Amino acid sequence: MLSQYLEAIEGVATYPIISLLVFVPFFVGVVIYVLRMKKEDEDRMSKLPLN
Amino acid sequence: MEMVTIRYDNRVVRNFAVATMLWGAVGMLVGVLIALEMFEPAVNARLQFLTFGRLRPLHTNAVIFAFVGNGIFTGLYYSLQRLCKSRMFSDVLSKIHFWGWQAIIVAAAITLPLGMTTGKEYAELEWPIDIAITLIWVVLAINVFGTVIRRRERHIYVAIWFYIATLVTVAVLHIVNSIELPVSLLKSYPVYAGVQDALVQWWYGHNAVAFFLTTPYLGLMYYFLPKAANRPVYSYRLSIIHFWSLIFLYIWAGPHHLLYTALPDWAQSLGTVFSIMLLAPSWGGAINGLLTLRGAWDRVREDAVLKFMAVAITAYGMATFEGPLLSLKNVNAISHYTDWTISHVHVGALGWNGFLTFGILYWLVPRMWGTTLYSKKMANLHFWVGTLGIVVYASSMYWAGITQSLMWKQFTAFGVLQYPNFLETVTQIIPFYIIRALGGSLYLIGALVMIYNLVRTARQGKLAAEEEVQVPARWDEAPHVRENRHRWLEKRPIQFALVATGAILIGGMVELIPTFLVATNIPTIASVKPYTPLELEGRDIYVREGCYTCHSQMIRPFRSETERYGEYSKAGEFVYDHPFQWGSKRTGPDLHRVGGKFPNFWHFMHMDDPRSVSPGSIMPAYPWLFTQDFDTAIIARKIRAMQTLGVPYPKEYDRQALTDMKAQAEGIAADLQKQNAPADPSKEIIALIAYLQRLGTDIAVPQQ
Numbered sequence: 001m002l003s004q005y006l007e008a009i010e011g012v013a014t015y016p017i018i019s020l021l022v023f024v025p026f027f028v029g030v031v032i033y034v035l036r037m038k039k040e041d042e043d044r045m046s047k048l049p050l051n
Numbered sequence: 052m053e054m055v056t057i058r059y060d061n062r063v064v065r066n067f068a069v070a071t072m073l074w075g076a077v078g079m080l081v082g083v084l085i086a087l088e089m090f091e092p093a094v095n096a097r098l099q100f101l102t103f104g105r106l107r108p109l110h111t112n113a114v115i116f117a118f119v120g121n122g123i124f125t126g127l128y129y130s131l132q133r134l135c136k137s138r139m140f141s142d143v144l145s146k147i148h149f150w151g152w153q154a155i156i157v158a159a160a161i162t163l164p165l166g167m168t169t170g171k172e173y174a175e176l177e178w179p180i181d182i183a184i185t186l187i188w189v190v191l192a193i194n195v196f197g198t199v200i201r202r203r204e205r206h207i208y209v210a211i212w213f214y215i216a217t218l219v220t221v222a223v224l225h226i227v228n229s230i231e232l233p234v235s236l237l238k239s240y241p242v243y244a245g246v247q248d249a250l251v252q253w254w255y256g257h258n259a260v261a262f263f264l265t266t267p268y269l270g271l272m273y274y275f276l277p278k279a280a281n282r283p284v285y286s287y288r289l290s291i292i293h294f295w296s297l298i299f300l301y302i303w304a305g306p307h308h309l310l311y312t313a314l315p316d317w318a319q320s321l322g323t324v325f326s327i328m329l330l331a332p333s334w335g336g337a338i339n340g341l342l343t344l345r346g347a348w349d350r351v352r353e354d355a356v357l358k359f360m361a362v363a364i365t366a367y368g369m370a371t372f373e374g375p376l377l378s379l380k381n382v383n384a385i386s387h388y389t390d391w392t393i394s395h396v397h398v399g400a401l402g403w404n405g406f407l408t409f410g411i412l413y414w415l416v417p418r419m420w421g422t423t424l425y426s427k428k429m430a431n432l433h434f435w436v437g438t439l440g441i442v443v444y445a446s447s448m449y450w451a452g453i454t455q456s457l458m459w460k461q462f463t464a465f466g467v468l469q470y471p472n473f474l475e476t477v478t479q480i481i482p483f484y485i486i487r488a489l490g491g492s493l494y495l496i497g498a499l500v501m502i503y504n505l506v507r508t509a510r511q512g513k514l515a516a517e518e519e520v521q522v523p524a525r526w527d528e529a530p531h532v533r534e535n536r537h538r539w540l541e542k543r544p545i546q547f548a549l550v551a552t553g554a555i556l557i558g559g560m561v562e563l564i565p566t567f568l569v570a571t572n573i574p575t576i577a578s579v580k581p582y583t584p585l586e587l588e589g590r591d592i593y594v595r596e597g598c599y600t601c602h603s604q605m606i607r608p609f610r611s612e613t614e615r616y617g618e619y620s621k622a623g624e625f626v627y628d629h630p631f632q633w634g635s636k637r638t639g640p641d642l643h644r645v646g647g648k649f650p651n652f653w654h655f656m657h658m659d660d661p662r663s664v665s666p667g668s669i670m671p672a673y674p675w676l677f678t679q680d681f682d683t684a685i686i687a688r689k690i691r692a693m694q695t696l697g698v699p700y701p702k703e704y705d706r707q708a709l710t711d712m713k714a715q716a717e718g719i720a721a722d723l724q725k726q727n728a729p730a731d732p733s734k735e736i737i738a739l740i741a742y743l744q745r746l747g748t749d750i751a752v753p754q755q
Contacts, residue, residue: 022557030295034288046287048134048208049277 053524058517059132061419063145065514067125068412070153072502074121075408077160078113079495081106086488089638090481092661092671099675100164104597108175109163114400115173115263117156122408123267124152124191127214129415130274131198134208136522140197144190151187155180167237170594170630171252173259174228178239181229188225192218196545205526207547209290213270216298219552220262223559228255234692235685238591242696245625246573249633254563261301264399265367268407269293269336272364275411276343279356285342289335296332298554337368355430359410362438366402370395385460388603388637390480391452394445401441401494409433409501416505422512429504437497444490451483460611468614473640478667576623579749581698582742584712587689588681589742592735594632596673603634604643604746617644617747624749627698639670646748651719652726654740676736686712715741 087094088103095101132139139145158180162168168175176184195218199211228251231239243251277284284290341364344351351357373395377386386392417424424430458476461469470476582590593599606612608619620643625631649657656663659677661670687705694700701707716732719740723730730737 022554026554027296027299030292034291037288042287043283045206045208046277046283048204048206049130049210049274050281050283 054521055524056519056521057136057138058519060128060139060142060145060516061514061518062516063139063142063149064125064129064415065419065516066149067121067128068415070149071118071121071125071408071412072498072505074113074117074156075405075498076495076502078110078118079491079498081110081113083488083491083495085110086484086491088671090484090488090669092669095671097672097674099166099596099673102596102671102673104600104671105164105166105168105595107600108168108172108597109160111173112159112163112175113156115259116159119264119268119400119404119408120152122404122411123217123263123271124148125415126271126275126411127195127267130210130271131195131214134204134211134274135198135202136204136520137198137202140194140201144194144197148187148191148194151183151190155183155187158183162237166595166597168594168597169229169231169239169241170597170599170632171228171241171248171255172599172635173256174225174252177237178229178231178233179236181225181231184225185222185229188218188222192222196548200545203522203525208274209284209287209294210270210274212294212547212551213266213273215548216294216551216555217262217267217270219548220258220266220298220555223552223555224255224258224262227559227563228252232692232696234688238685240629240689240692240696243629243631244696245628245631246622247567248629248631249625251563252631254559258301260396260399261297264404265301266297268367268404269297271407271411272336272340272360275407275414276340276360276364279354279360279410279414280344280347280350282343282347285339285345289339293332293336293339297336298551299558300332333371334368337364337371340364340367355424355427355434356410356414358431358434359406359413362434363403363406363410366398366406366441370399370403373398384609385456386452387607388635389452389456390448390483390636391456392636394448394452397448398441398445401437401444405494405498406437409437409498412501412505416508417512419518420509420512420514422508425504425507425511429500433497433500433504436493436500440490440492440494440497442490443493444487447483447486447490451480451487454483455480459615460609462611468611471615473615474665474667477638477669481669484669573622573626575626576621576750579624579626581627581693581700582745583715584686584690584708585681585715585738585741586745587693587742588686588712589738589740589745590632591689592676592681592739593742594630598642599632599634601634601636601638601670603637603641605633606641606643612641616641618750620747621750624747627693629693629696629698642743642746644747646744646746650726651722651740651744652728654743655723655728655730655736658736658739673736676739677731677734679735680733681716681735681738683709683712 084094084101085103085106088106092103095103095106099105128139128145155176159176162177162180163175167177169177195214199207199215230243231241233239241248273284273290341361344357344361347357351361376382377392377395386395413424413430455476458470458479463469604620606616606619613619624643653664657665658673660672661668686708690700690705690708694705713732716737719737720730720732
């Protein structure tokens with residue numbers, strides 16, 4: 001199978017690790033931001049389509 | 052607060068809405084036609100332009116890019132102007148976008164039945180059309196960003212984030228996947244080959260589902276659902292998480308589409324884990340949509356718009372639950388290549404995209420024409436007929452898919468295949484193909500009822516082409532609005548787009564770098580040689596006829612497959628395949644080891660009338676291959692193109708190609724004539740037989 005060829009690429013495991021390192025902190029950041037969001041801001045934004 | 056009077060452009064919304072209905076009807080009609088061909092191949096009237104292999108790409112392209120595409124633009128042009136409290140940036144760009152997009156659709160509707168195709172699923176259109184798509188997409192992007200920049204509302208509502216992500220990502224996907232080398236005005240070869248081409252193609256294919264069929268429709272959901280229900284979205288916080296998780300995860304979860312084909316384990320596992328993680332935000336989004344209707348359920352019973360939307364969101368929830376499920380190795384081992392996949396995509400297409408589009412149209416048309424819906428009864432009829440159509444369609448295809456898969460894998464007590472004849476597994480599920488056509492027809496009838504209803508609605512009102520509104524002259528700079536980083540980003544569409552682009556580019560790179568490295572890492576198998584000129588021409592005919600829509604060329608390393616088809620496929624065997632032809636569906640058997648399996652004469656008879664050698668076969672006849680001459684004019688150019696792409700033909704082989712081509716054709720024709728077959732060495736059938744007989748023969752399989 002192809003696995004041996006792809007695994008033969010030097011340092012191929014770096015790529016998924018990069019993706020994890022970029023994604024996880026960003027996602028945590030978004031969650032923190034969302035949790036800290038003020039209720040009145042949220043209400044105002046969510047009503048935009050109805051104006 | 053200083054107010055100004057502006058006018059919203061409803062004309063462009065009207066144009067896109069009409070196009071949505073028109074192309075929707077065409078796309079679904081073609082769908083019903085090919086569903087009929089699946090059990091009665093004679094429906095094509097023996098016309099090449101109406102064969103399944105050519106119409107199937109037309110169906111998928113029409114539904115995805117014409118119906119759903121125009122649906123996106125209808126909702127986008129309507130909602131963007133209102134969310135930005137601004138007219139579209141440029142009326143001229145709106146017009147260019149509308150007519151350009153329709154011209155692309157017409158070009159597709161002409162070229163695909165003529166067999167002009169790249170042979171890559173959902174990206175079949177040839178290079179001049181690819182360029183046109185890119186240009187028109189840029190026009191749309193300028194128009195949208197221009198509008199967002201000139202907006203009179205400080206906050207960019209979440210729907211617009213989804214639109215921006217769509218604009219950026221579709222551009223990247225389309226360009227990367229469409230890099231091809233033209234050999235004539237309407238023929239090109241992709242620069243990628245074999246495994247690499249497959250990886251790029253399914254990176255595109257998976258993300259096209261995400262960023263053409265999902266994110267823009269989520270944008271529409273976040274605008275039109277609150278509008279129709281007349282209440283804000285259940286949780287705006289959840290919608291933010293929904294957005295960012297989708298962007299990050301979708302673009303990184305591509306490899307799972309190639310599970311159990313020649314992909315490395317780590318990529319398979321990565322795809323699987325990411326796909327399962329997708330569940331959380333997708334379901335979060337679906338729940339967010341459904342909970343928006345809380346307290347409005349009494350109206351869902353009455354209001355066709357809300358009914359359509361509720362079913363659409365439910366279908367979204369189901370399809371996004373099933374997607375990750377299908378990426379699990381053991382589920383995929385059963386579902387891949389079967390009608391299960393067909394069922395899955397139609398729950399998404401008919402349920403999510405179709406029903407949300409219908410809901411939006413039922414809401415939009417009466418409002419824009421300043422009237423009420425012509426007939427509520429008809430709308431309810433449409434809802435029930437459509438829902439029934441989806442249920443009939445999906446359940447018959449689940450049943451067919453699982454039945455066939457189990458039959459493929461069934462061994463007797465003596466350890467041999469219980470159904471060694473592939474055809475047995477096909478005839479078994481033909482009743483389901485008939486039921487499927489019925490389900491599709493019901494859905495189409497519902498859509499036609501809607502078109503009639505909406506045309507009558509429009510006729511009884513008058514289009515408010517220039518809708519006048521009073522809006523604040525500037526953003527509301529309310530002092531209580533606290534500044535923070537995401538808010539900073541929300542106000543700035545360009546920066547926002549850059550961050551989103553960065554996100555998808557990093558995701559894309561992470562997935563694509565190994566893909567680009569792999570080409571140099573696949574050792575060429577010494578015995579795998581480039582195709583002869585005649586075989587290359589035969590391969591182009593194979594691509595033209597869309598054989599890949601029903602036949603795979605990828606034998607997985609399962610005993611049930613190696614018993615049936617022969618030695619499993621190796622990565623090194625595909626290195627000269629521009630484009631790859633692995634396929635994704637086995638309506639017919641795998642063809643990777645078909646070379647040498649049958650005599651030339653068998654193929655000759657079979658292509659002329661499949662039922663003469665395989666009674667009960669549902670493969671169409673290909674009589675035109677026996678009357679049309681294969682192309683000898685540009686074979687030299689094709690060889691040179693292949694050389695440019697790195698296929699190691701000897702130097703100046705292009706001059707020799709035509710002679711070799713004719714000699715090989717003479718040989719095959721002579722062999723056929725020995726069996727008293729009326730074979731003419733200049734006909735396309737000869738080239739196709741040459742290609743089929745070459746398939747999978749490069750690596751020596753020990754004779755038993």
